[in-house]
Amino acid sequence: MSTASSGAPITPTEADHPVGLPVQVDTPPSASTTFRDYVVWHQNGSFDRDAYADAQAYWQEKLPTLPLAPALPMRSAGNHAIDSASVHHLAHTFSETFWSSFVSQCKQHSLLPSAVLMTNFIDALRLWSEEPHFTVNTTLFNREYVEDDIDKVIGDFTGGILFPTPDEAAFDDKFFSKRCRRVQKQLLSDISYSQYSSISVIRDLQHYHPGSLMPIVFTCVLPSGQSAEIPGPTIAADSLEFEVISRKTQTSQV
Template identity: 30%
Template sequence: MGSLFRDWHRFDRNPHSEIQPLELSFRDYVLSLNSLEKSSRYQRAWTYWQKRLADLPNAPELPLAKSIATVKQPHFVRRTHKLTPDFWQPLKQKFLDTGLTLSGGLLAAFAEIIALWSKNPRFTITLTTFNRFPIHPQVNQLVGDFTSLNLLAIDYSKTDNFNTRAKQVQLQLWEDLNYSEVSGIGLLRELAKQRNIGTGASFPVVFTSLLGNPQIKDSDRDSPLTWLGEIVWGISQTPQVFLDHQVYEEAGSLIFNWDAVEELFPTGLLDDMFAAYCHLLESLATEKIWQLDRSSQLIPKNQLQKFNAVNSTDLPIQKNY
């Protein structure tokens, strides 16, 4: 889509602009990918994922107000925030100094918040990646759907500090991406087959990053819609997804959104989670929160009171018990 909007911008500025025809089409690209499945490279990736799927954890068990199956027409609501350069630039440097990519650091922070509210500390998040295999010098100029999915296992069951957990997330991400020849759709089908899930496996918490993609030129890293003016509304709505987190950079700031199926969650829960995420990012840029064992101090007081009440043992025991 970025290529499409940038070409539109070019023609808007100069209606007489010309674009040279490409030597390949998106169809050529798809056919090339299909032939890749016969290669040793693909078989190597398939072997890797067969082993990974055997121990792949389920989706995060977040508190829900109703069953997903009861939502016939999902209504997504967006929460958005801007991390200004005063916070974002130092945070970028801290990520790099720690050995994290920008996407890896933000993904680890997102997983930290999910883990705080998830019943299961081991869970899988779906990553949306934009992966164009370099089959031709002009492949980055093609317009088409190059999105692919990666199933990333997160393990926050150990009481390490955030620094350690973030590095573990980054290493797992790098390893998985080394075997990206197998599509996420193919993995979901295989997982459904392995676990005998008739309707297919589902991992409805999604992370999408437009940061640090080597296939995007530095001059193109800002939103391709900037020339149209300020974005005043937007939403992403994807089947079998109930929380979609997107991050991108614009004018030196980090812009991020949470698009979620509002009715699935208890009232106020998403607001609390999103506020905790915003606070975590700002804290990572300015404080030594990296070395803390857990980020439970990020949970709002009203949520902590509920947690403490549920887990409290300071209650009178009934005589007839």
């Protein structure tokens, strides 16, 4: 799993006030809905059915030719079976100077930082994968604005899409910026059909490739700030100067 982050987004209503300092109100204003309400809303099918049907058709059309997960080499245990596995967290933090320069370069080329990082991730996987054309599982923060104050609700709004890498000929372009642009174009197109989740697509994929999983995951939670797609303020956890004691990220497929 690869995670690009400048701190996980958290609810700003409470987090933007320093811990330990007096507040102006006794109780933070509550939301008009709960996360349970949100889940029930989905389970009852109270969503845009036309958009869901379009997304389902979009992904099912891709299924017959959808590549499998990267076939990465496994560490040999000789004559002994590998009966256990563990997950280790490796982290690298870019300096503020480097990151500012990186974001500036992305803007000059009309590229999203997440698309550039994803292209790097795919490049690295292609060095090790047996097949250059494969599918990466991509997570999304998929909070649908069913209520005006849904920002106040804390819950797991994570969704996902499958991202089949561009065909080999297109991805072998020697210009990195062109490869990034190709990834970005496809990523934005796929995201527009995220109503039909990666879990549903993997389930449908079993008809073509029984037992297939998509355990290689790219997660990007870079703050987006205020935008038309994500209304309201977004605060990165590391901007609040909290100390990270421990963390763990692991997919259920690993």
